[in-house]
Amino acid sequence: MTTSAVIVTYNRLPMLKEAIAALQNSATPVEHIIVVDNHSNADTQAYLTSLGDTIDYLRLDENIGGAGGFNRGIRYFMTNTDDDFVWLMDDDTMPHADTLTNLLAFAQLAHDFGFLASDVRWTDGHRAKMNNPAPKNRMKKIPEDATQPEELMNATFVSLLMSRKIVAEIGLPISEFFIWGDDIEYTERAARVAPGYFIPAAKVTHKMASNVGSNVMTDSLDRLPRYFYSYRNKVYYGAKRHFVGHVKSNVRILLEALQVMLKPGIDHRGQRLKVLFAGVKAGWHFKPLVEHINNEQKI
Template sequence: MSVSAVVVTYNRLPMLKEVIGALQASETPVDHIIIVDNKSNEDTKEYLTSLGDQIEYVRLEENLGGAGGFNRGVRYFMENTTDDYVWLMDDDTVPHADTLTELTAYAAANPKFGFLSSDVRWTDGHRALMNQPAPMNRLRVIPEDATEPEQLRNATFVSLLMSREVVDKIGLPITDFFIWGDDIEYTERAGRVYPGYFIPKAKVTHKMATNVGSNILNDTKDRTPRYYYSYRNKVYYGRKRDFVGHMKSNARITMEWLKLAVTPGVEDRSAKLKILAKGVKDGRKFNPVVEHATNAKEA
């Protein structure tokens, strides 16, 4: 059972060094550490180049966002390695020594899975709010002291394990998403092949600056433009769900618009409403191409 770790980075060299160190210290060895660099500054380039054959260095000619970075990383895994599994994470995701051990133990016992998701914790040990596991029952919250695996609807790219077989079937993450929702769409795509699961024993630390989820209602003014991608992408992957799921997705977006319109004291309300509306409008005609990679095991 061989594993490639894919880490997407952009100008966070101190964190990236910690992530690489954690991967190298994994009690279950990582066969290939693939670093996808979204055209970071020279200090990142120089450091990664200095590591030589300790890593596989994929430097992009432009910043393609997280979505493009994961697209290139999964493609590299498929076309340049013959490893069985790919393990996806951001450059602020610090695996624990036993994280990969727990993920691969479940994979060995239950090989027909779409994806396996870690229990993502913030630096204080509590669940990272941006990475709350999404069980099949949307009304259920998986408790922090959970010990048993549970089926999920989708998951984030913050410590996510997928098999070569599933990637071969479903293709690559969609570069055109740029940011937000690429992981939700991709894991839902995988979940249509085999169920995806939350593995509570496979913990990682997500070193975000603050433990908050993304919410256009109370986010700061400077972050308003990026919500365009959130709503455009939500409309797209909502269309890919079954009829009930599609209707629920539309209803949630409508409720978010209403809250944004009537909640007192919202900073930059007018601009946020315009961004939401533009994202929804463009999402209706957004139809990106799903790319597939050559499978090196079959080449």
């Protein structure tokens, strides 16, 4: 079983260097390290160019967001390699030496799966809150000391393994998502074909600046515009769920709006609500293209 690793990067050179080194030190080697550069500054370009043919370097002409980056990376995997699996991660994802070994061990046993997700930890060893596993049984919470694989509803692109067969069937991530939710939509799309699993033995470290989840109520004003994409994309992928799931998704958005309006201590309520409602309204009319790829096509 052969694997391509895809890293999407944008102006985080020190962490990118560490992530590439971690992949190069994997106990189970990867056949290709595909780095998708979302038009980073010259220092990142110079470093990646200096690595020569030890990596496959895709420098994009503009920053098309994480969603566009993963679209391009998976496209490259399908059209320029013959590897069996693609392993997806951000540039602040640090695989452990045995991460891929443990993912592939489960892949050998399971055969038919939509995706395999790592146990994502922050730098202090606790779960990364932005990457908490979402079990298919929504009444259940997966404990931090879990040892058994668990079926998931969805997962993030922070150490996610998918097969060539699944990608050929479901297509590519939606570039138009730009940021946020592209991984949730994509893994839910895969899970409609075959179950996805959380693999607790396959740990990675997510080197976020702080271990907090995203929250429109408390995030800083400079980050507020990106919540437009969050809510627009939530409306889109929520509508793809079965009836009960669709209703639950809409109720959660409504409750978040009510919290922004009514919860004490929220600053700049008007700006936060404006972004939220603009995203929801855009989501009603959002009809992005889902691209499928021909294995014979080369780029």
